[in-house]
Amino acid sequence: MIALEECLIFLLAKAYQHVNSVARTRLESFGVTPTQYALLHVLWEHGPQSGAALGARLRLDSASITGLIDRLAHLGLVERSPDPTDRRVSLVALTIRGAELQAPLQEAIAAFNAELDAILGAAESARLRALLRGLISAYPLPTR
Amino acid sequence: MIALEECLIFLLAKAYQHVNSVARTRLESFGVTPTQYALLHVLWEHGPQSGAALGARLRLDSASITGLIDRLAHLGLVERSPDPTDRRVSLVALTIRGAELQAPLQEAIAAFNAELDAILGAAESARLRALLRGLISAYPLPTR
DNA sequence: TATAAGTATCTTGTATACAAGCTATTTCAA
DNA sequence: TTGAAATAGCTTGTATACAAGATACTTATA
Numbered sequence: 001m002i003a004l005e006e007c008l009i010f011l012l013a014k015a016y017q018h019v020n021s022v023a024r025t026r027l028e029s030f031g032v033t034p035t036q037y038a039l040l041h042v043l044w045e046h047g048p049q050s051g052a053a054l055g056a057r058l059r060l061d062s063a064s065i066t067g068l069i070d071r072l073a074h075l076g077l078v079e080r081s082p083d084p085t086d087r088r089v090s091l092v093a094l095t096i097r098g099a100e101l102q103a104p105l106q107e108a109i110a111a112f113n114a115e116l117d118a119i120l121g122a123a124e125s126a127r128l129r130a131l132l133r134g135l136i137s138a139y140p141l142p143t144r
Numbered sequence: 145m146i147a148l149e150e151c152l153i154f155l156l157a158k159a160y161q162h163v164n165s166v167a168r169t170r171l172e173s174f175g176v177t178p179t180q181y182a183l184l185h186v187l188w189e190h191g192p193q194s195g196a197a198l199g200a201r202l203r204l205d206s207a208s209i210t211g212l213i214d215r216l217a218h219l220g221l222v223e224r225s226p227d228p229t230d231r232r233v234s235l236v237a238l239t240i241r242g243a244e245l246q247a248p249l250q251e252a253i254a255a256f257n258a259e260l261d262a263i264l265g266a267a268e269s270a271r272l273r274a275l276l277r278g279l280i281s282a283y284p285l286p287t288r
Numbered sequence: 289t290a291t292a293a294g295t296a297t298c299t300t301g302t303a304t305a306c307a308a309g310c311t312a313t314t315t316c317a318a
Numbered sequence: 319t320t321g322a323a324a325t326a327g328c329t330t331g332t333a334t335a336c337a338a339g340a341t342a343c344t345t346a347t348a
Contacts, residue, residue: 001185001188001189001250002250002253002254002257003189004182004185004186005277006257006273007253007257008163008257008260008269008272008273008276009163009164009167009178009256009257009260010178010182011273011276011277011280012156012159012160012163012164012276013160013164013178013179014203014276014280015156015160015276015279015280016156016157016159016160017203017305018279018280018283019152019153019156019279019283020153020156020157020305021283021305021306022283023153024306033333033334034153034154034157035157035333035334035335036333038148038154041145041148042148044145045145045147050296050297051296051297052295052296052297055296059158059161060334060335060336061335061336061337062296062297062298063297063298063299063300063335063336063337063338064334064335064336065297066297066298066299067333067334067335068333068334071332071333083296086295086296086343086344087342087343087344088295088296088297088342088343088344089295089296089297089343090296090297106145106146109146109151110146112153113146113150113151113152113153116152116153116279119278119279119282120275120278120279120282124275124278125152127271127275128152128272128275128276128279129150129152129155131264131268131271131272131275132152132155132156132158132159132272133149133155134263134264134268135159135162135163135260135263135264135272136155136158136159136162138162138263138264139162139163139165139166161335164335165335165336168336177303177304179303179304179305180303194326194327195326195327196325196326196327204304204305204306205305205306205307206326206327206328207305207306207307207308207327207328207329207330208304208305208306209327210327210328210329211303211304211305212303212304215302215303227326230313230314230325230326231312231313231314231326232312232313232314232325232326232327233313233325233326233327234326234327
């Protein structure tokens, strides 16, 4: 019987669970979750765009994106507006408050990255990231 | 701005998401999810035990364990019975059907592990597992 | 151009996870 | 021994995620 602790899938699940839990506490004072940070990050970097574009960049399906935008809109960090060129599309853009959060939130994430680097060592951390990228590219998510 | 693809937390999230999605399809024909497999695995290995013991082994809180046992009981793979020595406790045990699934399910998981090893290479896979264990032990989950 | 195909969003249902709080029960301590 | 603290399990509420399907709109094709 192969122990659970030897199965990559369960190690991945628990490592994600632990690290995500810590990341959540590091972002707690800003009122956003790691996933919500990721969506804001895409808007900071690439500007207003449709939910479909956000979903493609974050690899989330439409149901997840709908809920994520709903919650960020409720927090007053993003807002939806109709796309004048395609009435199916609603464009998602940062609000003033969403834009203002960029600097402090990125500082918090940078500090958390540094914390993880300190735990693993810079070289090991880089190696881990490379291995994870290998896994991700080996199993591209289905295009739904 | 640190790219999301450079952040360990987001790489972990996506690697887990991808690998879990594939693992789910590998177990689909058995009617169980990877998380449900993990609970069954603990019962195969350690025998009947309380929900609290299962939660400690799987690092899941009581709400998650309650739902997980509910679903496995509904599938007819485990059953709850009162602990005669402590009336707070309900012992969780495999049913006949749950026990019968051990061999085929473990074969499927072994095949999936082999699949991941083939993608990464055995040495890289072992290294990845070691790095993930390092992360897990660096951030022990709170004892709730 | 009329229709088929494709796309964007949303909805519903299921499965994890965590936080917080409740009840019943047990254990510990003054 | 009795009142406080701890424990087991459950419930509720929130946040992801995916599957499947509905609707509205756009694009491509016959």
